[in-house]
Amino acid sequence: MVIASSVFENNGMIPPKYTCDGDNVNPPLDFSEIPDGAKTLVLIMDDPDAPGETWVHWLVWNISPNTVEIGENTVPEGAVAGVTSFGKAGYGGPCPPSGTHRYFFKLYALDIELDLPGDADKTELEEAMEGRVIEKAELLGLYSREK
DSSP states (O other), rough: OOOOOOOTTTTTEEEGGSSTTTTOOOOOOOEEEOOOTTTTTEEEETTTTTTSOEEEEEEEEOTTTTTEEEETTOOTHHHHOOBOOTBBBOOOOOOSSSSEEEEEEEEEEEEEEEOOOOOOHHHHHHHHHOOOEEEEEEEEEEOOOOO
16 A cells, blocks of 8 residues: 655655645645555554654544545545644644654555544544554655744
């Protein structure tokens, strides 16, 4: 399984457009090689370099396994966006207080659809996913607000 973006390379810099310094919209993402047997996909974007704890920027679940891309500033039809560390559902772009931070876009293929309300957070999502992950892929983006 592969997750990629047309606007930044793995381990490359995320363009400012997709951060709090720009339009703060999600970057386009491409999915490929989804495993047979996947009933749904889950996307988690987080920043382990945030002060205090890992900062959750984006949660999306019940993405159709037939999905090959998430367009810029969109959520796939039928998918659910959960509550992030910003306290609301939807994408919240990189906005590090200092230094260069790592942003992990983690794609999971699950063998079930999740029955979670839209106000679920990462902890609830990960609990619901436990034991149901068929495969995982990652895309790493970097961002620094220092000029």
